Amino acid sequence: MANLQAASSSEASRPPAFKTPSMKAPECFDGTQPFKVRSFIQSCQLIFHNDLANFSQDRKKVLYATSFLIGRAAKWIEPYLSNLTNQDSNYLLNSWSLFESQLFTLFGDPNEVRKAEAELDSLRMKEGGHVSLYIADFRILVARIGD
Secondary structure (H helix, E strand, O other): OHHHHHHHHHHHHOOOOOOOOOOOOOOOEOOOOOOHHHHHHHHHHHHHHHOOOOOOOHHHHHHHHHOOEOHHHHHHHHHHHOOOOOOOOOOHHHOHHHHHHHHHHHHOOOOHHHHHHHHHHHOOOOOOOOHHHHHHHHHHHHHHHHO
């Protein structure tokens, strides 16, 4: 009886095990559609923040994201992958911020903010449309301008 009570009290004092929920992997990114850069980066960041234990280092983040590059984007990263032993903190494979900025520079839309400003200027609520859709469109454009 004493053993049963001891086992019961030790189980009660142990916090329940938490399993990190699995998340959808990012879609492969080929570099041909500039508007997809942001969603690719955000998908990767969601995975990183959901699994901090496995993505505590920039290098792990970059290598993970690199595994989803195809086409033009894969051709761009190939020369860096041939030098995996480089441990310099300023090397692209070792710096998430450098990797992210290079993706935006090389494959993103250089006129994204101007386009969003123009869309915001011409944004009108459609007759018979829902105000919630108008507000959502407005907030999306403001967020793109604010980056």
